[in-house]
Amino acid sequence: MKKGLLNYVTIIIILMIIILNSTTSIYAYNILGNNDKTLDILIINSYDSKNEWENHIITGFEEKLKEIKPKDLSLNIDLEYLDIRKRNDKAYLDSFNDLLNKKYQYKDIDIVFAIDDGAFEFVKSKVLNSQSVLYHKQILFTGVNNPVELTGEYKKYITGILQANTDQLFNLILYLQPNIDTINIIIDEFIYSNVIKKRVESSKSLFFRPVKINFIQSNYIEDIENKLKKINDKNQAIVLTGTFMYKSNKSHVKLKDIVNDIKTITDNPIYTNNYAYVFNGVIGGFVDIGEHQGSYVAKEICNILEGNKIEEGILPKSSGMYIFDYKQIYDYNIDILKMPKDSKLLNKPKYALLLPKPLKITVCIVFSLLILIVVYVVYKFIIEIKKSNKNKKLYERAKEREQLKTDFIVNMSHELRTPLNVILSTSKVAELKINTNNYDNKYLLGKLEQINKNSNRLLKLVNNLIDITKFEQGVYEINLENINIVEVVEDIVLASVDYATYKNIDLVFDTEEEIITAIDKDKIERAILNLLSNAIKFTHKGGSIYVYIKREKDKVFISVEDNGMGIPKDKINEIFNRFYQVSDTLKKHEEGSGIGLCIVEEIVDLHGGKINVYSEVNKGSKFEIILPIYMVEENFKNLQIKDIQQIVKLEMSDVDTKEN
Secondary structure: OHHHHHHHHHHHHHHHHHHHHHHHOHHHHHHHOOOOOEEEEEEEEOOOOOOHHHHHHHHHHHHHHHHHOOOOOEEEEEEEEOOOOOOOOHHHHHHHHHHHHHHHOOOOOOEEEEEHHHHHHHHHHHOOOOOOOOOOOEEEEEEEOOOOOOOOHHHHHEEEEEOOOOHHHHHHHHHHOOOOOEEEEEEOOOHHHHHHHHHHHHOHHHOOOOOEEEEEEOOEHHHHHHHHHOOOOOOEEEEEOOOOEOOOOOOEOOHHHHHHHHHHHOOOOEEEOOHHHHHOOOOEEEEOOHHHHHHHHHHHHHHHHOOOOOOOOEOOOOOOEEEEEHHHHHHOOOOHHHOOOOOEEEOOOOOOOOOOHHHHHHHHHHHHHHHHHHHHHHHHHHHHHHHHHHHHHHHHHHHHHHHHHHHHHHHHHHHHHHHHHHHHHHHHHHHHHHHOOOOOHHHHHHHHHHHHHHHHHHHHHHHHHHHHHHHHHOOOOOOOEEEEHHHHHHHHHHHHHHHHHHOOOEEEEEEOOOOEEEEOHHHHHHHHHHHHHHHHHOOOOOOEEEEEEEEEOOEEEEEEEEOOOOOOHHHHHHOOOOOOOOOHHHHHHOOOOOOHHHHHHHHHHHOOOEEEEEEEOOOEEEEEEEEEOOOOOOOOOOOOOOOHHHHHHHHOOOOOOOOO
């Protein structure tokens, strides 16, 4: 018995599920038709394709519908523009209906989507008209401002969303700007704007404080501008809604141009309840979002397909939103702290502060001061680091200089001791030979030559030490006279040929012309001899030295170039330092005090010139002296006659002259 009762209950439940299933799908079946897998939608727009807010609705509608529709259902969407701005009389509407009848008499229409008041009023008048292609079609609407009352048959076919209330926008203005006592509402003359006008008049009592309302109404921007010019700007605000045309050609004015034109006439803050205007330079307002409303309609279509159409006909109102333009808020000194919570800000830079203007200025000043303090601290820190590094470098330099001096003293001791030992030993041997009467003139002259050569080495060392001391004390002087510098250099080179020949080195001199300039002949001779001495010392057997002098404009170039040992690149900048020698290798290779090139540089510098060095290890070196060409008024003539050979002997005294 119990088992039979259980089976009976099970059968009843199954039958109820089947009945409910068939009931919920009846409406979907009626919309699509039997085995129809394509949903045909006709969108009727009250205006034309240039209306931005309506285009946002269509975008949101299409995107949402494609996202949530059944996967096996195709979409076919047609779009018609009623364009009631041009005409809205009965004859025009009848002709539009005739157009639809002809165009869609052989096409399927499952759903009609009406956007804004004009389109809604039109489709509502045709949904129960058997002579219209819209007869008994499922109608959905949005953007309607007029009150909608659906009774009887209309509830079966019509569903939609009403626009937001206007009192929220006006209360927002009165709250944000307490000084406002007049609000100018700029509207066109079409259905939407007339409805707005009625709603504002009827909702004045809902404003939280009294305010004067002034309507500026026309379809043409020129009329709007003329009326604005007659209004006193003091303590007034503007609410901009509707769209406008030019009188001349009836073309639509771009929203941005409308806003800019108004701003050229008045400084009043501009608000709006039109979503499209918030992107075109107004402060903002409370607006319905076009994409949101289109999305709501798409969801309701899917509900209808599933057999879940609501009974009331009016959908829950899509939530409006407070939207503001960040730049305009600060341009019109709107208090940020008074803005409603969850407001959306447009055009806000990523790192911009969202604070009242006075506080923002204060924060910016404080932040700037902090930055300056940080910059100052960092600057002082960097300065201290640089100072510390400089002191460290100076210390290292001083330490290195001290080491160089120490090395120089050791080296100089060796340099002095070597020729002294030679002189003493040679004189001892000569003295022994003379005492034993065991000598000849040639032998004795050879010993005397050795004594003379090493005496010259000692004299050169002493002269260099004296000159370095003079340089240190700043008392080294030069005596200038106008002289042919080519002749001076040529004489020095010719007098040095024998020393190069002793080492089997070719010494070549070349020049272009006679060059007269002011020089200290003795000092220049000494500088050239020093360079030649180094070139001979550090050029290998069979090498060559090339000396040339030339003129370029107001400068004279003297070059001493060899193909000898060369100088490492990291040592070139050091060779003119006092007491510096390039390396132990060179030091051992040839004798030297390490102060010759320092003296050369000082001499060149005193002449107002400079010296350049170009060198590569094992390929040779090139020293280039550059002197200015000029004349001096000679107060004296250096009549002292010097033996050039003796001068060369003195400077070449440390060059090895053993026969190779």
